[in-house]
Amino acid sequence: MSFAQRLKTLRAEHNMTQKELGRRMNLARTTIAGYETKSRQPSHEKLADIADIFGVSVDYLIDGDETLTPVSLSQHERIIDEKFFRLYSQLTVKSKESALDYLELLKLRDEKQAQERP
Template sequence: MNFAEILKTLRQKNNLTQIELAQHTNLARSTIAGYEKKYRQPPYETLIMLADFFHVSIDYLLTGRESVYTASDQTWATIDGVRHIS
């Protein structure tokens, strides 16, 4: 899935029209339509705002997949060691 499809799916799952989403996000309805039709790409600030609004990560908004990164204890020990050197 791409951003346009994901945005439309999220909007529809939340039972919002383009007008309602525009009102909630202070974007123009034509802007929402442009994103959903792939005519426009949002700036970073808008991606952050939309991710927050829908309670998803920016990774999910852009790719449809959640990225989960966990650091091992060894990684944290290395990070702590580097902090003490600085």
């Protein structure tokens, strides 16, 4: 399922119109319609707003995976995420692959540190 389909489904599950979602996000109804027809893509900030409104993670909105990111992020974490995604989007494919490899190593380090804590 694509982001557009996921958004439409979440909106329907919450009995929310495009107009109402747009009002809650300070966006025009046509912008929400654009998200649902794939003609527009929301910024990371808008994705975070949508996630908050529907109680899901940004990861779920993007790829359907609810396990990667907690639903409620602090403002500091959101700023870091937004900066990360902005920089990541400017990388070449090869650099993106390297970044993913590095992120996997950081995740392994965090998991190991968590296991070592009493």
